[in-house]
Amino acid sequence: MNILVLNCGSSSLKYRLISMPAETELAGGEAQRIGPPTAKPSRIVHHVCGQAPQVHIAPMANHASAFEQVVRILQQTVGRTPDAIGHRIVHDGGLFGAHSRLDDKTIAQLETINDMAPIHNPPAVNLTKACRKLYPTLPQVAVFDTVFHATIPEAARTYAIPGWMSRDLGIRKYGFHGISHQYVATEAARLLKRRMNTLNAVSCHLGSGGASLCAIVNGKSVDNTMGYSPLQGLVMSTRCGDLDPAIALRLMALSEGDYKSVEQLLNERSGVLGLSGQSADIRDALAAVSRGDAHSARPELAAQIYLWRLRKYLGAYLATVGNADAVIFTDTVGETVPAVRWAMCANMEDFGLAIDPALNDHAGRLPTDISAPGSRVRILVIATNEELSIARSAYSLLTSESKPEKKGVAV
Amino acid sequence: MEFINIYQTTTNNILQYLARQVLSTEIEQCETNGKELNMYNLLKSKNDGLKDDLIAFTQKLIRTPSPSLGESEAATLVEQELKRIPCDKVFRDDVGNVIGLMLGREAEPTVLLNCHMDTVPVSHETLWKESPTSGSISEGRIYGLGAADCKGGLAAHVYTAALLKRSLLPLRGNLVIAATVAEENGCSIGVRHLMEKTLPAINLKPTYAILGEPTGLGLYYGHDGWVEMDINVEGNNPFLVDDAANAIFNEYSSRNTDEPGTLSLQRPRFRNDAGRRQATIQMNRRLRPAENVGSILTQTKHEANMVAQANGTVAVAVAVRQENQKLYTGQTTLVRRVVQAWMTDPFHVLMERARQALSAADCMARPGKWALDRIGMGTAGSVLTGEFHVPTIGYGPGSELMAHAVDESVSVEKVSEAVYGTAAMVHGLIGIPVFGWTADEI
Amino acid sequence: MNILVLKPGVRSIDWSLTGDGTRHTRAGQMDAAHIDRNLQALRGALADAPPETIAVRVNHGGTKFRGPAIADASSLAALTELVPEAPLHLPVVLSLLESGSRVFQNVPTILFFETAFFSRLPRRESAYGIDSDLAQSLGLRRQGYHGIYHEAASAHAIRQLGIPPRRARVLSICLEPHPEIAAVLGNRPVTCTSGATPLEGLPGHTSCGELDPNIVLTLARKLGWGPEQINTALTQRSGLLGLAGCPVMLDDLFAAEAADLAPARAVLENRILSACGAGMAAMGGVDTLVFSGRFHTAAKALGPWLSTRLTFRGGNERHPPRWIGFEEPLDRVIAERAQIVLLESATA
Incomplete structure (x- = not known):
């Protein structure tokens, strides 16, 4: 089964055509600058596996027309049309609780929760509608970031606010980056030769933009540093992470109740960018510090x-998990910045965790284990692959549907 | 002695016991709304403590007659009370407005609390049950001329300053309490002077204004206006002039029955001057928010001419009435008798923040507009919004129906609630936010 | 020496008089509205044992007060400048000090700040992930609000440990209506659960504790609420009250028979465990847990559980963290510290 995985950005569309269950990537690419014409034309950077990427220029007013172009290019280059589509959708709003087949009813349900992820959900949901219109019979699956966190127990997902707020407004911890956390945890179980449902770990998805830690017990998420929205938790490139609620209130009062400007401030102009005053990329701040730049005080x-903040949360989650088998690092920063892994894992022997400085500095080919020989907890660096994770989830859903009597075997 | 609970026992026991006592009361208080230890309940309890003084002051204000242009005595009373609070600064300006200032830690924003001190002349005094200056209290209401319009509101503004002072809550911005002269008779002479001269001289420009005019504690954001016109008819032939004037009068009288509440007019007055016959019809006309005075005058002149020309050649002129007024300070001012319609956007940040602060304080926050059913009424909002572009709202204890009415009265409870509600709004606008810090017990 | 300890709140002031060498104490509460009159009455009531020193507990001293301070013109001026940072509490303190200097003339008054212990919190812990200029201009920094307890309890715990204080790693868990956990590395705090205000951190009796900041904005958007309304909901109708739907106190929550409170208890335990794990990571381990505050008795349930949960196979299992209780009430702690301050100033 060839599954086309679609991952919407606000003005981009990433795609992969993956043959399942072989997990062979056939082709992939990214449609860029979707939307009204800009100075640079919208284009698709496409590659067929084993070949050099090609650039296709085509006007793409929206994600739907980008999708049409992608299908056309796939037909031309690979000569295949997808058998199913797997959509990455950030937020399930607590309505689904599982990755789900998309039909008119589920799409309509998705539209009701657009306001819970106002930046991420709407373009993806619009795309599902367009795909359904173009290929009404093609099976489509929504794979959600929040679903892996549906197992977070009530004690961890409940905020200590009046009960009616949680019930009526759906205010609770949802958690994000679930697709990635699930993928690297599955890979870690494979590396450690354990069954996924016995794996205890702390997974650190450290992206160049967003970042979150996930506590995993018996292969299930039990906590995530992100909360009701992706704003909570770690200091991120432009998001503040944890903040005294009274500060948000104070900023709101000072802007005379204009919560939108506060939202913007905390989401877009805080974090590493707000602190360093220079760059939203933590790698720039770390480089400035190690160069000893004249103006390196703020970086x-x-x-x-x-x-x-990362180190504290690692400690918090190691305590939450109990005796973790592994600490997993992934995504841009997690995979490529040894200084970050070092700052988190050094001097953590009391947790049963010891990092090998040399292995850490020269992690090389991923996946790899950078823990010191005596460390009971393995420290793994694993490249994430959200598209493959989506394809797996979609495939597993579609095949279990068609053969309800046969249960999927884990890993 | 206001001590409670003096115990003598061993430290551990009693302190644990005390801790328990303090806590259990606190927790119990959390169940029942209004007893939580937050800023609003602090304000509420302090306000309760001020109530007797507030009501006595309101009565004293009512007992002190303050006809337009004769506000001197009432001004003295307000000045003394503001000094007693004490405000950071209290003074009178050239036209006799009384100004009290509470200065915050920053230069901005500034909130102006404005009420006029003057009252309209007593109408139908014989119909009043008691003297219009009795200030007596019966069945929870204070009676007397100006009780609703707007000495109740004025007292509430003065005590808003007292309440904020008493609560020890620090302010970020500045508070100006301005009791102004010559509103009822003078088309906001007092407020205009305040905004043109008095406040600029001390480098204050109000960011927002709250009027204490009667709103029944609703949040009002505007009203229609009115213009007083003189329709002058002049000619050589006395009979034709009289006919024309009467025809104009009859025309507008009949319109007034078609559209009640839009016009009011008086019978023509006639006189002879240097061989010419002159007639004047005084007409007041309601101004809707989109209407402007100039076009109303032109329109009226056209209409009056049409009616008059049918009766022969006479000259018709229409002008806004003007008069010289002598203030209690002795100053003389020329007054154009126009009140512009005004409206603050009901979703303006001032309305929003006022509504939010009132809701947080557990007060009703009911938006609305003054109906101004009777012609000739208005508020300083016209001048504040129209001429000085200060977003303005109204929040006062009196009822609009009571303004200028026989047996005018205001509810004692409402006056006290107005103090609390106004203080909550002022704190929301210029207070130093009290977030996160709430409970007595940290 | 007779030491009068005053703990001003918003509407009332707790007082207690600690006598010479005995544990006999008189205590009570007075209305904060008429401080002059009430202090005079107090002076009358204490005529047989006139206070020789007054110790005032102050909730907030920001970065200006890094230790106890004698109440004088300069400390009052500094305190006045801090009013915007604790606008509900400091004005009462100021008027108390003003009245106190009139009523108890020539009685030295020492100020003890709950925040002083945290004034040396490392900046990486005290700073938020927001624009540093904005944070600076608004004075937004993390600190704790039970510093007097933490300082005394951790010192006590270090003495019990018998290891060099510099190396001691203590998790200090203060069980008050607003509970607070601090990691103390050799007498110095390195983490604290509270924030720029006492609202952040662990859920309290009625306060929400840590929250996605987006929730505040969501309440504004969905309910049309202003910051004041949201503040009331989050500070007074949340926490254990919000979770359990009825008022709950910490010691009841951790009492064995409280089955109906299990969900609320699970939330708090989850947060406490996380905070301890974070503190442990900050110190590179933990030697002892110490419980203080008026609900320190809950340590009987929390101590063994936390100690187990903070023991890691292949890690600290050979030296699992101990736990102890610190039972001294706050007045006593303050009175003792006042004695020390007086002794120190006398020798200096």
Whole structure:
């Protein structure tokens, strides 16, 4: 079965055509600058596996027309049309609780929760509608970031707010980056030769933009540093992470009740960018510090706060998990910045965790284990592959549907 | 002595016991709304403590007659009360407005609390059950001329300053309490002077204004206006002039029955001057928010001419009435008798923040507009919004129906609630936010 | 020496008088509205044992007060400048000090700040992930609000440990209506659960504790609420009250028979465990847990559980963290510290 995985950005569309269950990637690419014409034309950077990427220029007013172009290019280059589509959708709003087949009813349900992820959900949901119109019979699956966190127990997902707020407004911890956390946890179980449902781990998805830690017990998420929205938790590139609610209130009062400007401030102009005053990329701050730049005081502070918050959460989740088998690092920063892994794992022997400095500095080919020989907890660096994770989830859903009597075997 | 519970026992026991006592009361209080230890309940309890003084002051204000242009005595009373609070600064300006200032830690924003001190002349005094200056209280209401319009509101503004002072809550911005002269008779002479001269001289520009005019504690955001016109008819032939004037009068009288509440007019007055016959019809006309005075005058002149020309050649002129007024300070001012319609956007940040603060304080926040059913009424909002572009709302204890009415009265409870509600709004606008810090017990 | 300890709140002021060498104490509460009159009455009531020193507990001293301070013109001026940071509490403190200097003339008054212990919190812990200029201009930084307890309890715990204080790693868990956990590394705090205000951190009796900041904005958007309404909901109708739907106190929550409170208890335990794990990571381990505050008795349930949960195979299993209780009430702690301050100033 060839599954086309679609991952919508606000003005981009990433795609992969993956043959399942072989997990062979046939082709992939990214449609860029979707939307009204800009100075640079919208284009698709496409590659067929084993070949050099090609650039296709085509006007793409919206994600639907980008999707049409992608299908056309796939037909031309690979000569295949997809057998199913797997959509990455950030938020299930607590309505689904599982990755789900998309039909008119589920799409309509999805539209009701657009306001819970106002930046991420609407383009993806619109795309599902367009796909359904173009290929009404093609099976489509929504794979949600929040679904892996549906297992977070009530004690961890409940905020200590009046009960009616949680019930009526759906205010609770949802957690994000679930597709990635699930993927790297599955890979970690494979590496450690354990069954996924016995794996205890802390997974650190450290992206160049968003970042979150996930506590995993018996292969299930039991906590995530992100909360009701992706704003909570770690210091991120432009998001503040944890903040005294009274500060948000104070900022709101000072802007005379204009919550939108506060939302923007905390989401887009805080985090590493707000702290360093220079760059939203933590790698820039770390580089400035190690170069000893003349104006490195603010980047240094940004780095300190970023790393300190990470280390604290690693400790928090190691305590939550109990005796973890592994700490997993993934995504851009997690995979490529040894200084971050070091700051988190050094001097953590009391947790049963010891990092090998040399292995850490030269992680090389992923996946790899960078823990010191005596460390009971393995420290793994694993490249994430959200598209494959989506394809797996979609495939598993579609095949279990067609053969309800046969249960899927884990890993 | 206001001590409670003096115990003598061993430290551990009693402190644990005390802790328990303090806590259990706190927790119990959390169940029942209004007893939680937050800023609003602090304000509420302090306000209760001020109530007797507030009501006595309201009565004293009512007992002190303050006809337009004769506000001197009432001004003294307000000045003394503001000094007693004490405000950071209290003074009178050239036209006799009384100004009290509470200065915040920053230069901005500034909230103006404005009420006029003057009252309209007593109408139908014989119909009043008691003297219009009795200030007596019966069945929870204070009676007397100006009780609703707007000495109740004025007292509430003065005590808003007292309440904020008493609560020890620090302010970020500045509070100006301005009791102004010559509103009822003078088309906001007092407020205009306040905004043109008095406040600029001390480098204050109000960011927002709250009027204490009667709103029944609703949040009002505007009203229609009115213009007083003189329709002058002049000619050589006395009979034709009289006919024309009467025809104009009859025309507008009949319109007034078609559209009640839009016009009011008086019978023509006639006189002879240097061989010419002159007639004047005084007409007041309601101004809707989109209407402007100039076009109303032109339109009226056209209409009056049409009616008059049918009766022969006479000259018709229409002008806004003007008069010289002598203030209690002795100053003389020329007054154009126009009140512009005004409206603050009901979704303006001032309305929103006022509504939110009132809701947080557990007060009703009911938006509305003054109906101004009788012609000739208005508020300083016209001048504040139209001429000085200060977003303005109204929040006062009196009822609009009571303004200028026989047996005018205001509810004692409402006056006290107005103090609390106004303080909550002022704190929302210029207070230093009290977030996160709430409970007595940290 | 007779030491009068005053703990001003918003509407009332707790007082207690600690006498010489005995544990006999008189205590009570007075209305904060008429401080002059009430203090005079107090002076009368204490005529047989006139206070020789007054110790005032102050909730907030920001970065200006890094230790106890004598109440004088300069400390009052500094305190006045801090009013915007604790606008509900500091004005009462200021008027108390003003009245106190009139009523108890020539009685030295020492200020003890709950925040002083945290004034040396490392910046990586005290700073938020927001624009540093904005944070600076609004004075937004993390600190704790039970510093007097944490300082005394952790010192006590270190003495019990018998290891060099510099190396001691203590998790100090203060069980008050607003509970607070601090990691103390050799007498110095390195983490604290509270924030720029006492609202952040662990859920309290009625306060929400840590929250996705987006929730505040969501309440504004969905309910049309202003910051004041949201504040009331989050500070007074949340926490254990919000979770359990009825008022709950910490010691009841951790009492064995409280089955109906299990969900609320599970939430709090989850947060406490996370905070302890974070503190442990901050210190690179933990030697002892110490419980203080008026609900320190809950340590009987929390101590063994936490100690087990903070023991890791292949890690600290050979030296699992101990736990102890610190039972001294706050007045006593303050009175003792006042004695020390007086002794120190006398020798200096």
